[in-house]
Amino acid sequence: MSRMMIQAAVTMNQLQNKLDLIGHNMANSQTTGYKTRQADFSSLLFQQIDNLNSPANAEGRLTPDGIRIGSGARLGATNINLEHGSLVTTNRVLDTALIGENQFFQIQVTENGNTETRYTRDGSFYLNPINDNQDVMLVSSDGNPILGENGPIVIPEGFEAMTIRENGQIVVERGNVQEIAGTIAIVEAVRPRLLEATGQNMFRLPDLAALGYNFGDIIQDVATAANVLQSGVLEQSNVDIAEQMSDLILAQRSYQFNARTISMGDQMMGLVNQLRS
Incomplete structure (x- = not known):
C-alpha cells in the first residue's frame, strides 16, 4: 500500500x-x-x-x-x-443548579467493591429510603449518595417540608421547628481539563501521582457561606x-x-x- x-x-x-x-x-x-x-x-x-x-x-x-x-x-x-448552560425553572425543591463555572457536586460511587468520589453538574436529586424507611438519603438520579460536608446526607424521616438554601444547606421543617439536616458539599475544579469523563454525566480525577499533582492542585472546596446554587431550577446541556x-x-x-x-x-x-x- x-x-x-x-x-x-x-x-x-x-x-x-x-x-x-x-x-x-x-x-x-x-x-x-x-x-x-x-x-x-x-x-x-x-x-x-x-x-x-x-x-x-x-x-x-x-x-x-x-x-x-x-x-x-x-x-x-x-x-x-465547561461553559455554563441555560437554567430552566422546575419549581421542584430537590432540583438544584450550580451558579459558578467549574463547580461540581460530589457523588459517592461504588463499583466492583471500590468506592470513589465523582463529580457532576447534574443537580436533579431524589430521596432514597434507608434503614427500614426510618431515614432518607439524598441521592442522584442513578441512586448514588450525594456527599455533604460529613459524608452522605442522611435525614431522619418525619419531616413535613424541605428547602435547599443558596449556600447548600438542607433545611427540614418538623411542626413549627426548622433544622439544618445537612449541607451539600460543593467543590471547584482549578484545572478542569484534567478531569476524566466516566460516563453517566460524571467526572473523576486522573492518576495524580503520574501527573505530579496533589489533590488540592485540581479540586478545592467552595465556601458554604457563599451563594453557590439555586434551588428549583436545573442547568441544561451547553451543547x-x-x-x-x-x-x-x-x-x-x-x-x-x-x-x-x-x-x-x-x-x-x-x-x-x-x-x-
Whole structure:
C-alpha cells in the first residue's frame, strides 16, 4: 500500500472518533448539566526527504530543503467545554443548579467493591429510603449518595417540608421547628481539563501521582457561606446544536476526501499495473 493511502486510512480512523464524539454530544443535548466534548487533532510523525537536486525556491529559502511527508493525523485530546448552560425553572425543591463555572457536586460511587468520589453538574436529586424507611438519603438520579460536608446526607424521616438554601444547606421543617439536616458539599475544579469523563454525566480525577499533582492542585472546596446554587431550577446541556451540525459536516467532508484519496491511489496503481513495455 502506498504512503498516500496509509496516511488517508490513518486519518479516516481518527475522523471516525470525532464523528462518534459529535454524535455523543448531540445525543446528550437534552441531558441535565451535560458538558460538550471537543476533539483536538495533532499531526503524526513526518519524514523529511532531503535528496533533491534542485529544491524549489533554493535562493533565499527559509525552510529546510526537500519535501516533508506526513503520516496523517490523530485525535490528540478530548477537551471538556465547561461553559455554563441555560437554567430552566422546575419549581421542584430537590432540583438544584450550580451558579459558578467549574463547580461540581460530589457523588459517592461504588463499583466492583471500590468506592470513589465523582463529580457532576447534574443537580436533579431524589430521596432514597434507608434503614427500614426510618431515614432518607439524598441521592442522584442513578441512586448514588450525594456527599455533604460529613459524608452522605442522611435525614431522619418525619419531616413535613424541605428547602435547599443558596449556600447548600438542607433545611427540614418538623411542626413549627426548622433544622439544618445537612449541607451539600460543593467543590471547584482549578484545572478542569484534567478531569476524566466516566460516563453517566460524571467526572473523576486522573492518576495524580503520574501527573505530579496533589489533590488540592485540581479540586478545592467552595465556601458554604457563599451563594453557590439555586434551588428549583436545573442547568441544561451547553451543547450548541448548530455548532455540532457544522462540525459534523466538516468531519464528513474530511472523511470523504480521505476516502477519495484511497480510491484515486488504487486507480493509479491499477493504471501502472496495466502499462506494457
